[in-house]
Amino acid sequence: MRLAALLFAPAILMAQPSTSHHGVRLPGSFFAGNRARLLAELRKLGPGTVAVVKSMPEQARNGDSTHLYRQDSDFYYLTGVEEQEAVAILDADSDQPYRLLVRARNASREAYDGPRLGTEGALKAGADHAESFPGAEQSLKSAVQRARRVMLICNFDDDFRRKVIDWVLPQGSDNNHATYQRTLLDGRNLIGEMRLIKQPVEVEMLQRAVDVSIAGHLAAMRATARAVNEGEVAGAFEGTTRGLGARFLGYDTIAGAGRNSCILHYPFNDQVLEKGAVFLMDAGAEVGYYTADITRTWPVSGSFSKEQRALYDLVLKAQDAAIAVCRPGRKHHEGYDLAMRILSDGLVDLGILKGDKAEVYKGGTWSRFTLHGISHWLGLDVHDTGSYHREPGAKGGQRLLEPGMVLTVEPGLYIPKDAKEVDAKWLGIGVRLEDDILITPEGHRNLSEKLPRKPEAVEAIVKEGLRAKK
Ligand SMILES: [Mn+2]
Incomplete structure (x- = not known):
């Protein structure tokens, strides 16, 4: 149903109750606007420039099963089309600037997999011209071979990439002069930079993803007291968000207690909960x-131990400092530098690192416990597109923040079980706090601020689950 019923919806569907977001999608005008911006860029490159955009290939799972299909984010940004095998051709010189090549209709396959767009659906989705494969293959080839410049926007389909490269720049010696006048361009940086600055409708959709995720986090916190296994907590998040309209997770849930809280991308979520753990x-x-990208850390028992609380307070202080410098004109990297200084000094105060604070910070030994950077862009992808460099070739992280950017702020401290040099009371405690921050003209808006971070508030939510148990 999603293809036929939802693709042609004129605007974000508002009929659902405010807490439910099943089937919401951005309006066709959003995708048309993105195509218009790309076409304007193609025009700047001169006549004869064509962009070819490829959908995400289907991913095998096992046997004859595939993973649930999710469109490539660049392809989606430009077309809004959620169908595999589709190819978009954007040609600023043509009186049909947006051509969409799609799978042919197939009644017996559609009985299994649901409706296909077909050429009729492609036209309704905004295409000026539509064709279906296999006949469309020849149109694609001639569009590529007629062009002087071909901008390829293809992230994950190697076979398609090789095919287009071979059409533009054939292998072997070729005295056909026209071949040498063809240029192949990679359009992904261009789209990546477009995607970096969010439009108001995108911010609205991100807020929905964040709100749904907040409900999921609250459910998970409350479920902890009744849970025996990490999987039950992860399941509370995933069931809640699915029920509120999230068809996908932005990334696999990381849900670990105790020693597993120290594994950054802990994928298993299947161990028995240690009662006194975080x-x-x-x-x-x-x-x-x-997608949203949110991290919280809470005590399994409902009360942080002294050591857990000390590390939590430190991470919270570092996160507050890093969020405070999320303002237009500040460097992306500034929050990291501030947060790491706070964490380094704090680790000395707690006796986990020893020595003079300035020397310890300079020495960088704190990185054993901080492990990662604290921010990335967020949008269609959890690690969204766009450069962190101020200009090509410059040092990373120097990019100045601008209104419309959305980034995470997520410092953490991890004291692994094998940190033999650290007092045993600290071992197996991992703390990370992560929020989703929109840069505004005035400063920033924390999209996830409704999910409590203050330790007392976090404890109170876990305890609500304990009371519900009785
Ligand atoms: Mn993140």
Whole structure:
């Protein structure tokens, strides 16, 4: 149903109750606007420039099963089309600037997999011209071979990429002069930079993904007291977000207690909960193709131990400092530098690192416990597109923040079980806090601020689950 019924919806569907987001999608005008911006860029490159955009290939799972299909984010951004095998051709010189090549209709396959767009659906989705494969293959080839410049936007389909490269730049010696006048361009940076600055409708969709994810996090916190296994906590998040309209997770849920809280991308979520441990959950739901990315850490028992609380307070202080410098004109990297200084100094105060604070910070030994950077762009992808460099070739992280950017702020501290140099009371505690921040003209808006971070508030939510148990 999603293809036929939802593809042609004129605007974000508002009929659902405010807490439910099943089937929401951005309006056709959003995708048309993105195509218009790309076409304007193609025109700047001169006549004879064509962009070829490829959908995500289907991914085998096992036997004759495939993974649930999710469109390539670049392809989606430009077309709104959720169908595999589709190819978009954008040609600024043509009186049909947007051509969409799609799978042919197939009644017996559609009985299994649901409706296909077909050429009729492609036209309704905004294409100026539509053709179906296999006949469309020849049109694609001639469009590529007629062009002087071909901009390829293809992230994950190697076979398609090789085919187009071979059409543009054939192998072997070729005295056909026209061959040498063809240029192949990679359009992914261009789309990546477009995607980096979010439009108001995208911010609205991100807020939906965040709100759904907040509900999931609260459910997971409350479920902890009744849970025996990490999987039950992860399941509370995933069931809640699915029920509120998230068809996908933005990434696999990371939900681990105790020693597992120290594994950054802990994938298993299947161990028995240690009663006195912290629980770290990094989980984000995807709504209308946009994803949240939120991390909270809470005590399994409902009360942080002294050591857990000390590390939690330190991470919270570092996160607050990093969020405070999320403002237009500040460097992306500034928050990291501030947060790491706070964490380094704090680790000395707690006796986990020893020595003079300035020397310890300079020496970088704190990185054994901080492990990762603290921010990435967020949008259609959990690690969204766009450069972190101020200009090509410049040092990473120097990019100045601008209104419309959305980034995470996520410092953490991890004291692994094997850190023999550290007092045993600290071992097996991992703490990370992560929020989703929109840069505004005035400063920033924390899209996930409704999910409590203050330790007392977090404890109170876990205890609500304990009371519900009785
Ligand atoms: Mn993240």
